[in-house]
Amino acid sequence: xxxxxxxxxxxxxxxxxxxxxxxxxxxxxxxxxxxxxxxxxxxxxxxxxxxxxxxxxxxxxxxxxxxxxxxxxxxxxxxxxxxxxxxxxxxxxxxxxxxxxxxxxxxxxxxxxxxxxxxxxxxxxxxxxxxxxxxxxxxxxxxxxxxxxxxxxxxxxxxxxxxxxxxxxxxxxxxxxxxxxxxxxxxxxxxxxxxxxxxxxxxxxxxxxxxxxxxxxxxxxxxxxxxxxxxxxxxxxxxxxxxxxxxxxxxxxxxxxxxxxxxxxxxxxxxxxxxxxxxxxxxxxxxxxxxxxxxxxxxxxxxxxxxxxxxxxxxxxxxx
Amino acid sequence: xxxxxxxxxxxxxxxxxxxxxxxxxxxxxxxxxxxxxxxxxxxxxxxxxxxxxxxxxxxxxxxxxxxxxxxxxxxxxxxxxxxxxxxxxxxxxxxxxxxxxxxxxxxxxxxxxxxxxxxxxxxxxxxxxxxxxxxxxxxxxxxxxxxxxxxxxxxxxxxxxxxxxxxxxxxxxxxxxxxxxxxxxxxxxxxxxxxxxxxxxxxxxxxxxxxxxxxxxxxxxxxxxxxxxxxxxxxxxxxxxxxxxxxxxxxxxxxxxxxxxxxxxxxxxxxxxxxxxxxxxxxxxxxxxxxxxxxxxxxxxxxxxxxxxxxxxxxxxxxxxxxxxxxxxxxxxxxxxxxxxxxxxxxxxxxxxxxxxxxxxxxxxxxxxxxxxxxxxxxxxxxxxxxxxxxxxxxxxxxxxxxxxxxxxxxxxxxxxxxxxxxxxxxxxxxxxxxxxxxxxxxxxxxxxxxxxxxxxxxxxxxxxxxxxxxxxxxxxxxxxxxxxxxxxxxxxxxxxxxxxxxxxxxxx
Numbered sequence: 001x002x003x004x005x006x007x008x009x010x011x012x013x014x015x016x017x018x019x020x021x022x023x024x025x026x027x028x029x030x031x032x033x034x035x036x037x038x039x040x041x042x043x044x045x046x047x048x049x050x051x052x053x054x055x056x057x058x059x060x061x062x063x064x065x066x067x068x069x070x071x072x073x074x075x076x077x078x079x080x081x082x083x084x085x086x087x088x089x090x091x092x093x094x095x096x097x098x099x100x101x102x103x104x105x106x107x108x109x110x111x112x113x114x115x116x117x118x119x120x121x122x123x124x125x126x127x128x129x130x131x132x133x134x135x136x137x138x139x140x141x142x143x144x145x146x147x148x149x150x151x152x153x154x155x156x157x158x159x160x161x162x163x164x165x166x167x168x169x170x171x172x173x174x175x176x177x178x179x180x181x182x183x184x185x186x187x188x189x190x191x192x193x194x195x196x197x198x199x200x201x202x203x204x205x206x207x208x209x210x211x212x213x214x215x216x217x218x219x220x221x222x223x224x225x226x227x228x229x230x231x232x233x234x235x236x237x238x239x240x241x242x243x244x245x246x247x248x249x250x251x252x253x254x255x256x257x258x259x260x261x262x263x264x265x266x267x268x269x270x271x272x273x274x275x276x277x278x279x280x281x282x283x284x285x286x287x288x289x290x291x292x293x294x295x296x297x298x299x300x301x302x303x304x305x306x307x308x309x310x311x312x313x314x315x316x317x318x319x320x
Numbered sequence: 321x322x323x324x325x326x327x328x329x330x331x332x333x334x335x336x337x338x339x340x341x342x343x344x345x346x347x348x349x350x351x352x353x354x355x356x357x358x359x360x361x362x363x364x365x366x367x368x369x370x371x372x373x374x375x376x377x378x379x380x381x382x383x384x385x386x387x388x389x390x391x392x393x394x395x396x397x398x399x400x401x402x403x404x405x406x407x408x409x410x411x412x413x414x415x416x417x418x419x420x421x422x423x424x425x426x427x428x429x430x431x432x433x434x435x436x437x438x439x440x441x442x443x444x445x446x447x448x449x450x451x452x453x454x455x456x457x458x459x460x461x462x463x464x465x466x467x468x469x470x471x472x473x474x475x476x477x478x479x480x481x482x483x484x485x486x487x488x489x490x491x492x493x494x495x496x497x498x499x500x501x502x503x504x505x506x507x508x509x510x511x512x513x514x515x516x517x518x519x520x521x522x523x524x525x526x527x528x529x530x531x532x533x534x535x536x537x538x539x540x541x542x543x544x545x546x547x548x549x550x551x552x553x554x555x556x557x558x559x560x561x562x563x564x565x566x567x568x569x570x571x572x573x574x575x576x577x578x579x580x581x582x583x584x585x586x587x588x589x590x591x592x593x594x595x596x597x598x599x600x601x602x603x604x605x606x607x608x609x610x611x612x613x614x615x616x617x618x619x620x621x622x623x624x625x626x627x628x629x630x631x632x633x634x635x636x637x638x639x640x641x642x643x644x645x646x647x648x649x650x651x652x653x654x655x656x657x658x659x660x661x662x663x664x665x666x667x668x669x670x671x672x673x674x675x676x677x678x679x680x681x682x683x684x685x686x687x688x689x690x691x692x693x694x695x696x697x698x699x700x701x702x703x704x705x706x707x708x709x710x711x712x713x714x715x716x717x718x719x720x721x722x723x724x725x726x727x728x729x730x731x732x733x734x735x736x737x738x739x740x741x742x743x744x745x746x747x748x749x750x751x752x753x754x755x756x757x758x759x760x761x762x763x764x765x766x767x768x769x770x771x772x773x774x775x776x777x778x779x780x781x782x783x784x785x786x787x788x789x790x791x792x793x794x795x796x797x798x799x800x801x802x803x804x805x806x807x808x809x810x811x812x813x814x815x816x817x818x819x820x821x822x823x824x825x826x827x828x829x
Contacts, residue, residue, distance in 0.1 A: 182699045184690050191687055194676035201635065201673045202688040202741070203659040261678045 009306060010253050010270045013299075014277065021281040028284050036163060042276040043169035044069075044231075046269065047224040048243070049250045050176040051108075051217030053268045056251050057180075058213050059193040059260025060115070060122035065221050066243035067133035068107045070236065072225035074137045076100020077146035077235035093151055100229070101222035107133060108218015112211035122214075130244070137237040147234040155231030165227045172220060177265045185212055193260025249296065250275055253303045274299070335397070336361040336526040337382075337495055342391035344377055348760070351377040352550045355391070359495065359543075362524040364517060366537040366558070369547035370570055370821075371786040375530055378547070379497050382528075383415045384408035395495070414488030415497045418504070418621070420480050422472045429455040429468040432486045458486050462519045464512075478509035482516060496520065497528045502536060503622035514540050532620045534563045534825045546570055563826060564818070571788060571817035578765060579793030582772040586796065587611040590780040591749045596641030598631040602804045605641070609749070609780040614771060616795030616812070617784040619824050623801040625784045626668060629751045633658045633665040645749055659688050664747035666738055668754040668784070674738050677727040681719050682708035684726050685740045692745060711740040715770065732763030739770060750774060753784045768794055788817045800824050 021029040028034060048065050055062045080096030087095070107129070114125045157164035180186035188209045191199040200206050229235045254271030256263025275296060282292045337359040344352040352374045359365045369375050380386045382393065384402030393400045395411050402408045422431050429451040437446040438454075455468040464482055472480060481501055488496050498517075502510040517527055517540060531537055537544060538558060545555040546569040554569045590611040597603050602624040609615045619625045630636040632643055634654040643650050650661045658665065667673040675684055685708045690696060693707055705722040712719065717736045719729055726737055735755065742750060752771065756764040771794055775781055785791050791798055792812055800808030800823040808823040 181701075184696065184699070187683060187687070187690065187699065190679055190683070191676050194679050195672075197673045198676050199687070201633075201655055201665065201667055203654075203656045204687070205654070205656050261676065 009310075010255065010267065010274055010303060013303075014270055014274045017274065017277050017281060021277070021284065025281075025284045029281065034280070034284075036166070038273075038276050038280045039166045039169075040163045041280075042272050043163075043165040044224045044228050045243070045246060045250065045276070046169050046272040047172050047220050047227070048217075049247045049268045049272050050172055050265060051220035052247045052251050053176070053254075053256060053263050053265060054180060054186075054189050054213050055122070055217055056248070056256045056258060057193045057260060057263040058189045058210060059196070059258075060210070060213070061126065061248070061258070062111065062122065062214065062217055063126040063244050064107070064111060064130040064133055065217070065247055066240035067130045067137065068104055068218060068221045069225045069228060069240035069243060070137040070238065071107060071133040072100045072104035072222045073229040073235035073239055074140050074146060074237055075103035076222075076226050077148050077151070077229055078140060080148050080151065081146055089150060093148075093153075096148070096151070097154070097226045100226045101219065104222020104225055105215055105219040108215040108221065109211065111218065112214030115214065116207035116210050134237075134241075137239075140237065143237060145234045145236045148229065149233050151230050151233055153230065154227045155229075155233070165231075168223065168227065172223065173265060173269060176220075179216070180265060185209065189213060190261060193262075195261070246275065249300045253300060255307060333360045333362050335359070336395065337528075338394040338397075339378070339382065340392050340394075342378065342381060342388045342393075344381060344386060344388050350550055352381075352388075355547070355550070355552050357545060357552065358555075359526045359528060361494070361526055362521055363542040364521050364527045364529050364540055366529045366531065366541035366544040367547065368531070368534070368537065368544060368566060368570060370788060373547040373570070374550040375547055376499070377550075379415065379499065379528070379530070382408065382495075383413055383497065409491055412492060412494035413497070414491060414493035414495070416481065416484045416488070416499065416501065418500050420477070420484055422480055422483060424473040425471060427469050427471055428466055428475070428483055428486075431472055431483050432458070432468075432490055434487070436490055454490075455486060458489055461523070462486075462516045464516055464519075476509065477504050478506075478512060481505075481513060485516060485520070493525065495526045495528065497530070499530045500532070500621060501529075502531060502533060503620065510536070532825050533827075534566055535827055537566070538563060563822070567818050567821050567825075571821055579790075580765070580769050580772055583776055584796065585612045585776065585778075587613075587778060590646060591782075592642075592644040593628075593632060594642050594644070596628065596631055596643075597639045598627055598636055599639055600804070601627045601636075602631065602801075605806045607799055607806065607809060609782060611748075611778045611780050612775050613797065614775050614781045614783055614795050616791035616798040617782060617801060618786075618788065618791055618798055618808075618820050619801030621786070622803075623824065624804040625801050626753055627804070628801070629665055629667075629753055629782070629784060633663060633751065635665075659745065659747070662748040664742040664745050664750040666742055666750070666752045666755055668757060670734055670738055675726050675734060678725050680723040681712070681717070681726055681729070681737055682722040684737050685711060685744060688741065689744045707744070708740070711744055712736075715740055715743070716766065732759040735759050735763065735767070739767070743770075743774075747779070749780045749782075751782045751784070754786065755783075756785070756787070756790060764790075788820060791820075792817060802827075 048069070052062060052065065076096045076099050079099035080092050083092045083095055111126055111129055114120060115122050154164055159167050180189065188199065188204045191202070191204055192206055192209060196206060228239055250271035251263065251268050252258065253274055254264065254267025256267060278296060278299065279292055282295065335358055339355065339357040342352055342355040355374070355378060357378065367375050377386065381388045384405040384407050387403065400411050423434060432455050433451045438450045440447040452468045459466045466479060466482060472483060475483070485496065501513060505513065520527060529541055541558045543556065544558050544561060544566065546553050546566060548570060587610055589608045591609040593608065594606045596605040605628055617625050627636065631638045634652045634657050643652060645662060652658045652661055671677065682705050686693060686704055690699065695704065708722045715736055717740065718733050726734055729737065755767050771781060771783065783795055795812050798808070798810050798812055798815065798820055799806055800820055802824055808820065810820070
């Protein structure tokens with residue numbers, strides 16, 4: 001089955017949902033404002049999902065992204081406050097932003113190093129760091145958020161009519177696509193996920209590439225964390241609880257295989273938007289968030305089941 | 321037991337297994353033709369032959385994995401047809417494969433009774449005590465001590481084989497097939513196994529014993545049947561044969577494959593391997609290969625041939641030894657280093673260590689070569705596909721297109737993808753480990769032609785193979801491995817298949 005066919009189903013579902021909502025709620029749904037709103041909300045999850053895509057293609061998993069989001073945001077905001085009196089306000093905000101992003105990168109690097117040097121499964125390592133990062137976020141300010149009231153630009157700024165966060169998302173989409181499709185890093189990521197032993201025998205430095213993958217994910221989470229912090233003008237230690245599940249869901253709905261070797265940026269974007277529009281639509285239709293959970297759960301299972309079925313059919317067609 | 325009594329026993333005991341006129345064809349390959357095979361009760365019957373002679377096919381028919389095209393099987397005089405392995409098990413045939421088939425985390429007793437657990441006092445329970453005591457009792461009958469409560473993962477390979485035998489006994493096996501049981505055992509482990517096999521025989525069980533180690537067969541078996549090219553060439557009492565005779569029956573397979581001629585231009589010494597050892601698996605291996613030379617490597621399964629390649633290529637750790645290419649000492653600790661130092665390694669298991677099956681053909685071909693084709697930093701897919709297509713055309717790969725996933729190709733074409741990969745790498749020293757395994761005759765011939773071309777270009781080639789005819793057809797020189805040591809380094813023109821087989825299969829005194 002071609003890559004195009006594989007993405008047809010989630011893409012079709014996305015279009016279907018948009019058409020359905022446009023028909024039922026034309027006044028509230030089918031407005032530029034609402035679309036921008038959905039995109040803005042998607043950007044944080046989307047940026048993280050882009051990192052998660054490379055992790056999942058390499059047959060790994062990163063459960064710590066939600067906690068990493070909180071820790072990066074807290075670190076960035078703390079830096080802004082700590083340096084606040086000493087430099088002009090804007091300088092402090094830029095500095096804090098960079099510190100937050102670097103914090104994410106360091107968290108990712110730590111995951112990568114633990115996975116490769118201790119030879120532990122990514123599931124275990126990131127389960128551990130998920131707890132540890134969350135704990136540090138709570139300890140930092142005794143469970144209280146850091147408020148940064150002037151930190152607005154990333155969350156609600158607009159460039160030529162487009163929200164800044166959406167612009168950042170678009171830029172990172174371009175970067176991630178390029179990395180996966182046009183660099184050795186991306187090629188090796190697919191190879192490791194498809195057959196790690198074969199990649200090793202073909203001279204791929206598996207450990208180094210895995211460290212790159214988790215570090216890249218950490219970097220993306222750091223960027224997402226600063227956007228999230230800016231949106232609420234505060235860094236919450238409770239940010240991103242259970243976020244990893246949403247992220248993994250987006251990637252898997254987009255056609256990536258948890259067994260590795262399969263996945264794409266396009267698929268992940270579609271998966272992210274699908275979940276966002278679904279949430280948005282449910283809200284507009286007055287369906288409670290509790291019921292939304294049920295709907296999203298069903299969609300995840302249905303998407304993967306249909307994909308498996310289609311692939312089994314394609315394989316049977318090939319041999320039979 | 322004395323030789324004389326062994327002979328008598330073989331002649332007078334009743335027939336347990338009678339396979340008559342068995343033929344089996346796979347596609348264009350006639351794996352077995354009109355094979356008849358008789359095993360008497362309470363005897364050890366050795367089945368020997370080179371790789372591809374048909375031993376495994378015959379045993380797979382006996383154990384119900386394959387169904388014969390023609391011919392019949394009788395066990396204790398009763399005709400049997402096996403459509404699946406369970407039926408063969410019920411009829412009393414147990415197979416013990418080289419790769420043992422045990423549940424690692426369970427105990428010895430649990431493994432022995434797996435699927436046959438005695439019921440406990442309450443419904444849905446098992447009588448663990450009975451399992452333990454019965455296991456001890458069975459082991460005692462074989463004069464063997466084993467802790468029934470030990471977890472199988474903590475046992476030696478030898479003990480695991482005994483567990484397999486006990487498992488067979490619980491299922492009332494009257495025929496036990498053992499496939500190369502000693503290839504992974506130490507000498508003392510092998511001795512203990514022979515002891516157990518003799519006890520089994522004395523209790524009236526028939527053992528079909530497949531081995532390449534001929535002195536084992538002389539010491540253990542009552543009868544021997546030799547297969548060659550899917551036919552029985554000889555079947556006799558062991559006492560009437562010696563090792564040289566057995567070897568002469570085994571080798572001399574018809575050279576079905578045509579070996580293309582080569583313009584041999586052997587140059588200077590290119591590769592020098594000195595005192596290579598790795599973790600007790602290979603010991604003090606030294607050889608050299610000249611440019612333009614194809615050096616074959618022969619040896620039985622488990623002799624350490626792949627370990628030599630792995631230690632050179634940085635797949636496994638060297639404990640000692642050096643590798644010199646073009647008079648320059650190379651420090652290689654990983655495949656990445658090896659490739660950078662102009663070495664290529666086509667591994668024997670293309671599915672496990674060769675290909676990324678779901679990924680496109682092009683990606684598989686260029687995987688180790690991205691830097692070499694000028695795509696170290698940025699990949700240009702159009703140019704990359706073109707490179708792969710040129711390579712495919714050069715060696716005749718049949719595919720749906722350069723972006724088709726490798727698993728949509730036939731076995732022979734998958735192998736060619738790997739060959740294309742290493743051709744593209746254009747390495748000076750190329751190691752081919754069983755490059756013709758599992759591909760059809762036509763594809764084999766193409767591989768031979770390629771090896772010749774590479775040699776003509778001045779490459780140094782190490783060609784590992786279990787097929788003596790192809791080693792003799794292609795190699796200029798043959799290295800022989802036995803139990804982790806290099807025991808022969810012979811010019812092909814000055815040796816015979818008998819001599820190589822003798823070195824590989826017979827322990828030196």
